[in-house]
Amino acid sequence: RKEVEQDPGPFNVPEGATVAFNCTYSNSASQSFFWYRQDCRKEPKLLMSVYSSGNEDGRFTAQLNRASQYISLLIRDSKLSDSATYLCAVNRMDSSYKLIFGSGTRLLVRP
Amino acid sequence: GAVVSQHPSWVICKSGTSVKIECRSLDFQATTMFWYRQFPKQSLMLMATSNEGSKATYEQGVEKDKFLINHASLTLSTLTVTSAHPEDSSFYICSAIVPRRGLSYEQYFGPGTRLTVT
Numbered sequence: 610r611k612e613v614e615q616d617p618g619p620f621n622v623p624e625g626a627t628v629a630f631n632c633t634y635s636n637s638a639s640q641s642f643f644w645y646r647q648d649c650r651k652e653p654k655l656l657m658s659v660y661s662s663g664n665e666d667g668r669f670t671a672q673l674n675r676a677s678q679y680i681s682l683l684i685r686d687s688k689l690s691d692s693a694t695y696l697c698a699v700n701r702m703d704s705s706y707k708l709i710f711g712s713g714t715r716l717l718v719r720p
Numbered sequence: 721g722a723v724v725s726q727h728p729s730w731v732i733c734k735s736g737t738s739v740k741i742e743c744r745s746l747d748f749q750a751t752t753m754f755w756y757r758q759f760p761k762q763s764l765m766l767m768a769t770s771n772e773g774s775k776a777t778y779e780q781g782v783e784k785d786k787f788l789i790n791h792a793s794l795t796l797s798t799l800t801v802t803s804a805h806p807e808d809s810s811f812y813i814c815s816a817i818v819p820r821r822g823l824s825y826e827q828y829f830g831p832g833t834r835l836t837v838t
Contacts, residue, residue, distance in 0.1 A: 641824050652813050652829040653764065658820065696763065698827075706752070706817050706825040712763040 610635055613699050615711035623719055626687045630714045632697030633679045641700040642680045644671055646693045647713065653696055656682075687718045722818045723747050726830030733804055733837055740800045741833045743770075743814030749794035750816035754827070755787070758811045770797040770814075804837040811835075 614633045622628050634642075642659035657664050659671040659680045670683040680697055694713040701707045723746040733739050743753055753770040768778045768789055776789035788800040801808055813832040817825040 643826070650811075650834070652832045655826055655828060658824065658826060706827070707754070707766065707769065708827060710763045 612636065613697060613709045613711040615695075615697055615714045617712060617714060619715040619717050621717045621719060622687055624687055624689060626718075627683065627685045628687055628716060629681055629683045630695055630697075630716075631679050631681050632699075632711050632714075633677075634697075634699045635678070636699070636702050637675075637678060638702065639699045640705065641708075642671075642673055643698040643708070644669075644680070644682045645696040645698060645710075647696055648693050653710075656695070684716075687716075689718050689720065692716055692718045722816065722826075722828045724750075724814065724816050724828050724830040726814055726833055728833060729831060730834040731836070733835070735805055735837055736803055738800055738802045739804055739835060740798055741812055741814075741835075743797045743799070743816075743830050745795045745816045748816070748818060750797075750818075751794060752817055753791060753797040754815045754817075755789065755797075755799050756813045756815065758813060758832075764813065768799075770799075772797075801835065804835070806837045809835055809837045 612635045644656040645653035646656045647653040664671045668685045672681045694715045696713045697711045698708040725744045727742045751772045755767045756764040767782045768776045770776045770789045770791040772791045778784045791797040815827045815829045
């Protein structure tokens with residue numbers, strides 16, 4: 610089993626739709642969780658940290674489910690500009706700040 | 721967020737030559753920076769951790785004599801790909817960590833360097 614797993618997609622949704630991605634992790638002791646957005650041929654950009662209590666930033670909501678060992682990202686009212694690959698990241702067992710990245714979920718928002 | 725710059729953004733070099741990539745933290749001091757490599761349609765793979773004032777630590781399978789890392793100041797880390805081969809062609813991205821609430825950190829990435837070895 611991979612340490613961090615994501616559905617590669619693509620998720621193809623119309624503008625205005627709500628879409629959710631999950632990311633599962635294998636280390637139950639993980640403490641730090643993040644969602645990044647990566648556009649084609651660009652660097653990952655931090656979208657949001659995922660706290661135990663969840664995190665909301667505008668149209669984006671991130672949740673942590675420790676019991677089932679996954680984090681989720683919900684995007685409401687999708688925009689064309691949301692089209693990108695979304696990477697989840699979890700801290701490694703041997704470090705509180707070294708991250709393991711999932712392979713990403715690709716989102717395509719169509720007009 | 722925090723701003724990390726990287727230079728050059730792309731480089732083409734011939735097999736056997738060396739290439740140096742610079743990573744700078746622009747608005748904060750970074751005692752720790754990371755170097756990643758990303759092949760097409762794959763995720764980021766950590767190559768090494770660059771520590772200011774001390775030796776870099778390399779991930780398993782990464783040759784330290786081939787990928788030389790120097791972190792001489794709190795705002796600059798360099799990665800030199802020595803004796804480059806075509807299989808070293810990749811997207812190299814650096815990052816730096818910024819402490820956040822509690823004991824957590826957030827990691828910010830430079831814009832990356834696309835290396836093509838011919």
